[in-house]
Amino acid sequence: MDQASDKLINDGHRVGDFVDDTSANRKPTNVVALQEEINHQTSQKDRRDNHFPPERSESRESGITRRSSIMKDNRPRNRVKKTVSFTSMPSEKKITSVADCLAFMTRGTKLIKVRSNSRQYWRTFTLDTDRSAIRWTPTSKKPDLAKVSIASMKEILIGKRTEVFRNRDAADCAGECAFSVVYGDDYESLDLLASSPDEANIWVTGLMALMVSLNGSSVHNLNSNHLGYDERDAWLSECFQSVADVFDTDKTLSEDQVAALIADLCPTLPLSKIKQRIKEFQSTKVDEGLTSIDMNAFIEIYKELATRPEIYHLLIRYANKEYMTVDDLTTFLESEQGITNASREYAVDVIERFEPSAASRSNSHLHIEGLTRFLLSDECDIFDPVHRVVCQDMTQPLPHYFIASSHNT
Structure with missing residues (x-):
């Protein structure tokens, strides 16, 4: 050594x-x-x-990189693209009208076509651009046979109500996603399953509106965002103009003024959500150089924020138009709300108390705002109002109540 x-x-x-x-x-x-x-x-x-x-260690050579070496490594990598999701982006417009439903149907949707022989197939269903028929692809039939015209439709059934659905296992599909189109002189059924209840509601709402329009009812002008003379748009225009008059503006309002107006008309909406949606809307108008919001933009923003699709689909389902009459509301109260012997007088009282538009109240019409306010009121609360005060016998000895109680109470 x-x-x-x-x-x-x-x-x-x-x-x-x-x-x-x-x-x-x-x-x-x-x-x-x-x-x-x-x-x-x-x-x-x-x-x-x-x-x-x-x-450089052997682990680096084997493909395991140190944290500090990731940015220094210039070799190409398959990185996952990061995306940010918002509650409502401008490109993801919510369904707020029949016109939105029809546009959705025209773009096409994948639905399951259910057959009586227990077979089912995914097919792409679309509404023709002239809105005269719905058709599906792919199909072994000739293209002219793989369609059902709107004129031949007799009824739209919601849920699993046909023989085809009843013969299937109940667990095979959710009832909220099922609907059937009854058509032809022989009352054949086209039984369909959507991938979600929302898609089923869109198709049911759109088909019902087309059938009513074809039969010459008051539902018309389906190309626009409103059906005929729209009392709802007139009411929103009046609300916008009244605020513009107060601030003496030239038919436009600032973002804060619009946010305050929407919050006043729809108190259940969080102010932060309203401001976020306004900023998203304004970001799409940067190229146009717009810094304020006009009446049409206000109506569009308000409808996207305040219209709840599930309530809107209920409205169209029972009224086949943009508002409920007294008879429509009476049917809704009996069938949907379970109010036995609902009277016309009670329906009129509901309209008077919950419909915000004076013009609609004078015509005994209940629009989506009035219906939403009614359904969110204490009157429709699942909690029994009788139980707001002590309604049980409280004169018994204390141990009696412990014995009668379960662990859930």
Whole structure:
């Protein structure tokens, strides 16, 4: 053993700095190997003290990269694209009218076509651009046969109400996603399953509106966002104009003014959500140089925020138009709300108390705002108002109540 090596081994302080306990306790039978280990660890410590990057390790060569080396590695990588999701982006317009439903149907939807022989097929269903028929692809039939015209439709059934659905296992499909189109002189049924209740509601609402329009009812002008003379738009225009008159603006309002107006008309909406939607809407108008909001933009923003699709679909389902009459509301109260012997007088009272538009109240019409306010009121609360006060017998001894109670109470 040479003098330098002997000094390295016998100098306890120096060896202890760079050699772990197992190395220090080993017999110095291989002095060369021990000195190489000391030199390697000394080199690593010097690099750390001088902030040098660590040497490339074998794990790096095997494809496992250190955290600090990710940005330094210029090799191409398959990175997952990160996206940010908002509650309502401008490109994801919510269904707020029959026109929105028809546009959705025209773009096409994948639905399951259910057959009586227990077979089912995914098919793409679309509404013709002239809105005269719905058709599906792919099909083994001729294109002219793989369709059902709107004129031949007799009824739209919601849920699993046909023989085809009743013969299937109840667990096969959710009733909220099922609907059937009854058509033809033989009353055949086209039984369909949507991927979600929302898609089923859109198709049911759109088909009902088309059938009513074809039969010459008051539902018309389906190309616009309203059906005929729209009392709802007239009411919103009056609300906007009244605020514009107060601030003496030139038919426009600022973002804060519009947010305050919408919050006043729809108190259940969080102000933060209203402001976020306004900013998203304004971001799409940057190229046009718009900094304020006009009446049409206000109506569009308000409808997207305040219209609840599930309530709107109920409205169309029972009224086949943009508002409920007294008879429509009476039917809704009996069928949907379970109010037995609902009278016309009660329906008129509901309209008078919950419909915000004076013009609609004078015509005994209940629009989506009035219906939403009614359904969210204490009058429709699932909680029994009788139980707001003590209504049980409280004269018994205390142990009686403990005995009669379950762990859930």
